[in-house]
Amino acid sequence: MNDAVRRALEALRESYPHDPAIDTAECFRREVAEITARRDVLAGEYWAGMTAGETDAAAAVRAAFLAREQADEATIARYIADRIPPRAVHDARHAALYARAASSSVVPGHLDDPGADAAWLARAEDSGFGTELLGGTEDYCSSEPIEDIALPPDVAWTAADEVAALEYAIDVFGIDPGQWFEVQWPPEAWLWSPGHSYETEWAPCARHVDDDSGVADDCDDCADSVAVIVETPAQWRFTTEVRIWRIAFDEAGHEVDCEVATERGFEVRSLTQDPRHIVVGAPGRGSRW
Ligand SMILES: [Zn+2]
Numbered sequence: 001m002n003d004a005v006r007r008a009l010e011a012l013r014e015s016y017p018h019d020p021a022i023d024t025a026e027c028f029r030r031e032v033a034e035i036t037a038r039r040d041v042l043a044g045e046y047w048a049g050m051t052a053g054e055t056d057a058a059a060a061v062r063a064a065f066l067a068r069e070q071a072d073e074a075t076i077a078r079y080i081a082d083r084i085p086p087r088a089v090h091d092a093r094h095a096a097l098y099a100r101a102a103s104s105s106v107v108p109g110h111l112d113d114p115g116a117d118a119a120w121l122a123r124a125e126d127s128g129f130g131t132e133l134l135g136g137t138e139d140y141c142s143s144e145p146i147e148d149i150a151l152p153p154d155v156a157w158t159a160a161d162e163v164a165a166l167e168y169a170i171d172v173f174g175i176d177p178g179q180w181f182e183v184q185w186p187p188e189a190w191l192w193s194p195g196h197s198y199e200t201e202w203a204p205c206a207r208h209v210d211d212d213s214g215v216a217d218d219c220d221d222c223a224d225s226v227a228v229i230v231e232t233p234a235q236w237r238f239t240t241e242v243r244i245w246r247i248a249f250d251e252a253g254h255e256v257d258c259e260v261a262t263e264r265g266f267e268v269r270s271l272t273q274d275p276r277h278i279v280v281g282a283p284g285r286g287s288r289w
Contacts, residue, residue: 004072005039006032007253012084015255016092019083035075043071069251076249080178087170089247090180094166100159107161110233111153111273140194140280151279152189153236155271165268169242172266179246179260187238187268195234195275200227233272242266 009032013022022028047067051060091098140146165183175181204211205221216222244260 004249004251004253005036005075008076008249011255016088017085035079039071039075042074043068046070084177086175086177089178090175093180097159098163101163104158104160106164107155109271111271146194147191149280150191153273157186168268179244182243184241187240190237192237193235196232197228197230197275200229202226230274234275234278236271237267238269239265239267
């Protein structure tokens with residue numbers, strides 16, 4: 001006899017941590033018998049509901065097949081909900097990623113890798129695009145909002161970052177048995193705030209305090225009096241698309257993936273950066289070049 005329920009239980013037993021009730025052959029046989037009996041009762045109820053007042057025998061047979069299919073699905077879903085630990089499927093699907101994450105760390109909260117902007121500048125040069133370092137927010141005077149033309153920093157994301165994003169999504173949405181989460185990786189960067197920097201006033205050095213001759217204009221020590229102060233760092237926010245999946249079993253009892261929900265624009269991280277290191281210029285965010 002075809003048994004979607006038995007095959008589904010076999011697949012669950014092979015792939016995921018599970019209830020010890022299906023560990024040994026004897027227990028497994030008993031469990032399958034019990035669950036199958038429950039499924040048959042449910043199929044009977046469904047069928048009775050579908051065929052109330054039905055006098056066409058062929059329609060009643062069709063209803064019986066449908067009732068059985070729906071009962072299989074409901075019974076297996078119920079089994080997963082009751083007997084598979086909530087994170088079991090998620091952990092099994094991402095075992096390799098979580099293993100890599102264990103030996104890496106999340107990127108620091110402040111971007112100070114000079115390579116993050118050097119990469120853009122090199123690419124801009126290769127492509128012939130006019131791109132430059134912002135240098136300082138006080139000098140920015142283009143008509144375009146800086147948020148629109150700032151180029152996202154090249155962040156050296158690690159497996160630990162991706163796992164942190166997954167765990168955060170699980171915290172926010174909650175995970176049910178049989179489900180697993182996916183995040184689109186790497187996340188997308190948005191310049192949330194360009195931050196603020198300014199130059200301090202020029203002041204003469206000790207040697208030129210009382211000098212009106214103009215020599216001070218060429219003096220390095222006098223020039224050194226002007227410092228750039230970063231009052232507020234720039235802030236980048238990173239968003240991604242979260243997908244929640246669940247396992248299910250088809251009529252033949254083979255495992256299939258069902259999408260449960262998708263959440264776009266889910267913020268997973270924010271990083272600060274020295275505003276002077278922001279790279280601005282054509283062709284802007286989101287372009288591929
Ligand atoms: Zn001087």
